[in-house]
Amino acid sequence: MTESKILSREQAIQQADQWRAAGQKIVFTNGCFDIVHLGHIDYLEKARNLGDRMVLGLNTDDSVSCIKGPLRPVVNEYARARLMAALEFVDAVTLFGEQTPLELIEAIKPDILVKGDDYSVANIVGADFVLGRGGRVETVALVPGYSTTKLIERIKQSF
Numbered sequence: 001m002t003e004s005k006i007l008s009r010e011q012a013i014q015q016a017d018q019w020r021a022a023g024q025k026i027v028f029t030n031g032c033f034d035i036v037h038l039g040h041i042d043y044l045e046k047a048r049n050l051g052d053r054m055v056l057g058l059n060t061d062d063s064v065s066c067i068k069g070p071l072r073p074v075v076n077e078y079a080r081a082r083l084m085a086a087l088e089f090v091d092a093v094t095l096f097g098e099q100t101p102l103e104l105i106e107a108i109k110p111d112i113l114v115k116g117d118d119y120s121v122a123n124i125v126g127a128d129f130v131l132g133r134g135g136r137v138e139t140v141a142l143v144p145g146y147s148t149t150k151l152i153e154r155i156k157q158s159f
């Protein structure tokens with residue numbers, strides 16, 4: 001079952017250590033992924049292809065509400081985690097409740113940190129840490145026109 005890819009922080013750290021010991025390059029990315037869309041899928045697949053294994057940090061519901069507002073998330077953390085874990089190019093999912101994934105990134109120690117290019121490298125949390133360890137920070141071009149916000153607006157307009 002792909003649900004087994006959903007790991008506690010300790011489990012995710014141990015898994016990353018095992019992959020690293022086996023010489024595998026670890027990609028890390030993070031996000032809210034509330035109402036998954038084509039842009040998410042496209043960038044996640046491209047991110048995974050930058051390394052050998054990908055750990056996805058997923059914001060908890062409380063963390064999403066802090067970032068996206070009190071009416072979000074639309075999809076709860078368990079369902080979002082299951083959806084992310086079901087993607088073949090996601091090797092592990094772990095929730096984080098902090099405002100930023102910095103502590104998680106420092107624990108996972110990825111070789112490659114990735115976000116969509118709605119972020120510049122300079123404003124990607126964890127970039128200094130990953131670069132400081134000789135790793136890479138990459139952005140992936142957005143698929144134009146796709147965002148969870150846009151999807152929500154479209155749904156509202158259809159009523």
Ligand SMILES: Nc1ncnc2c1ncn2[C@@H]1O[C@H](COP(=O)(O)OP(=O)(O)OP(=O)(O)O)[C@@H](O)[C@H]1O
Pocket residue numbers: 030031032033034038039040042043068114115116117118119140141142143144145146147148149150
């Ligand atoms: N259209 C897109 N194409 C590629 N990547 C995207 C796209 N939209 C968001 N991303 C990336 O997906 C990750 C998760 O972002 P997020 O969950 O905030 O998506 P979103 O659609 O921007 O949501 P919202 O509209 O609620 O802000 C981020 O790394 C972001 O860069």
Ligand SMILES: O=P(O)(O)O[C@@H]1O[C@H]([C@H](O)CO)[C@@H](O)[C@H](O)[C@@H]1O
Pocket residue numbers: 030031032033059067098099100101115119123124125
């Ligand atoms: O889904 P989002 O809003 O792209 O995810 C956020 O990304 C932030 C980013 O990593 C900042 O560089 C992060 O701080 C925040 O917790 C969300 O994961």
